[in-house]
Amino acid sequence: MTLTPEEPEPVEPDEQGGFDLGDILAQAQNLQQQLLDAQAAVAARVVEAQAGGGAVKVRVRGDLTFESVVIDPAVVDPADVEMLQDLVLAAVREAVAKVNELNSEAVGGFGGAMGGLLP
Helix, strand or coil: CCCCCCCCCCCCCCCCCCCCHHHHHHHHHHHHHHHHHHHHHHHHCEEEEEECCCCEEEEEECCCCEEEEEECHHHCCHHHHHHHHHHHHHHHHHHHHHHHHHHHHHHCCHHHHHHHCCC
C-alpha cells in the first residue's frame, strides 16, 4: 500500500520578491492532513507473521496493537520452553517489521512533497 501525497503547488515569489506565508501555511496544513490520513490507514491494517512454519502466528494492527498470538499445541513441549519462546519472539519481530514496512510505504512519498513548500 503506497500512499502518495498530492503534489503541492510551487510557491512563487510575489512582486516584491517575498512569499505569501498564508499559501505556505495552507499547503503545510494540507500536507499534514494527508500524512495523518496515511497514518490512520496504516493503523487500521492488520498483518500476520509466523515462525516455525506456522507453529506460532502473531496478528498485529498497524498501530502496533497486538490482536492475537496463536500457538500450535504440537509445538508445546514442557521440556523445551526456550524453543517456544524463540518462536514467539521471532513471530513478534516479523510482525513489527511488517508494520514498519507499511508505515515506510505510507509516509515515504511525503519527503518529496515537502520540497514544493519551501522556496
